[in-house]
Amino acid sequence: MNFNPTMLMQIQQRIQSFQQDHPKFVPFLMAIRDNALEEGSVIAMKVTTPDGRTIESNIKLTANDIETFRMMASGNQN
DSSP states (O other), X not given: OOXXXXXXXXXXXXXXXXXXXXXXXXXXXXXXXXXXXXXTOEEEEEEEOTTSOEEEEEEEOOHHHHHHHHHHHHHXXX
Protein backbone atom coordinates (compact mmCIF):
# COMPACT_ATOMS: atom_id res chain seq x y z
CA MET A 1 0.00 0.00 0.00
CA ASN A 2 1.44 3.38 -1.00
CA PHE A 3 0.98 6.39 1.27
CA ASN A 4 0.48 9.80 -0.24
CA PRO A 5 1.89 12.36 2.25
CA THR A 6 -0.29 15.13 0.83
CA MET A 7 -3.43 13.04 1.23
CA LEU A 8 -2.41 12.11 4.78
CA MET A 9 -2.05 15.81 5.66
CA GLN A 10 -5.47 16.55 4.13
CA ILE A 11 -7.05 13.74 6.14
CA GLN A 12 -5.44 15.04 9.35
CA GLN A 13 -6.79 18.52 8.64
CA ARG A 14 -10.27 17.10 8.00
CA ILE A 15 -10.18 15.14 11.26
CA GLN A 16 -9.15 18.27 13.19
CA SER A 17 -11.92 20.26 11.54
CA PHE A 18 -14.46 17.51 12.34
CA GLN A 19 -13.35 17.50 15.98
CA GLN A 20 -13.74 21.29 16.19
CA ASP A 21 -17.18 21.17 14.56
CA HIS A 22 -18.37 18.27 16.75
CA PRO A 23 -16.58 18.58 20.13
CA LYS A 24 -18.76 15.99 21.91
CA PHE A 25 -18.02 13.19 19.46
CA VAL A 26 -14.52 12.21 20.59
CA PRO A 27 -15.46 12.19 24.32
CA PHE A 28 -18.44 9.98 23.35
CA LEU A 29 -16.10 7.53 21.61
CA MET A 30 -13.78 7.57 24.63
CA ALA A 31 -16.73 6.78 26.93
CA ILE A 32 -17.64 3.85 24.69
CA ARG A 33 -14.06 2.64 24.71
CA ASP A 34 -13.78 2.92 28.48
CA ASN A 35 -17.24 1.74 29.53
CA ALA A 36 -19.09 -0.20 26.86
CA LEU A 37 -16.71 -2.23 24.72
CA GLU A 38 -17.66 -5.71 25.76
CA GLU A 39 -18.85 -8.75 23.93
CA GLY A 40 -22.60 -8.63 23.41
CA SER A 41 -22.91 -4.83 23.52
CA VAL A 42 -25.00 -3.44 20.67
CA ILE A 43 -23.98 -0.40 18.62
CA ALA A 44 -27.07 1.18 17.08
CA MET A 45 -26.84 3.78 14.34
CA LYS A 46 -29.56 6.02 12.96
CA VAL A 47 -29.28 8.65 10.23
CA THR A 48 -32.08 11.14 9.60
CA THR A 49 -31.90 13.01 6.30
CA PRO A 50 -33.02 16.66 6.03
CA ASP A 51 -36.26 15.48 4.39
CA GLY A 52 -37.07 13.20 7.34
CA ARG A 53 -36.12 9.78 5.97
CA THR A 54 -34.32 7.50 8.42
CA ILE A 55 -31.85 4.70 7.93
CA GLU A 56 -31.08 2.49 10.91
CA SER A 57 -28.81 -0.45 11.63
CA ASN A 58 -27.07 -2.10 14.55
CA ILE A 59 -24.35 -4.60 15.30
CA LYS A 60 -23.81 -6.85 18.30
CA LEU A 61 -20.13 -6.79 19.21
CA THR A 62 -18.11 -9.97 19.07
CA ALA A 63 -14.75 -10.62 20.70
CA ASN A 64 -13.14 -10.15 17.26
CA ASP A 65 -14.83 -6.73 16.85
CA ILE A 66 -13.52 -5.59 20.23
CA GLU A 67 -9.99 -6.69 19.41
CA THR A 68 -10.19 -4.77 16.11
CA PHE A 69 -11.36 -1.60 17.89
CA ARG A 70 -8.58 -1.91 20.47
CA MET A 71 -5.97 -2.36 17.74
CA MET A 72 -7.25 0.75 15.94
CA ALA A 73 -7.29 2.77 19.17
CA SER A 74 -3.75 1.76 20.12
CA GLY A 75 -2.55 2.61 16.61
CA ASN A 76 -4.01 6.15 16.92
CA GLN A 77 -2.27 7.03 20.18
CA ASN A 78 0.68 9.38 19.85
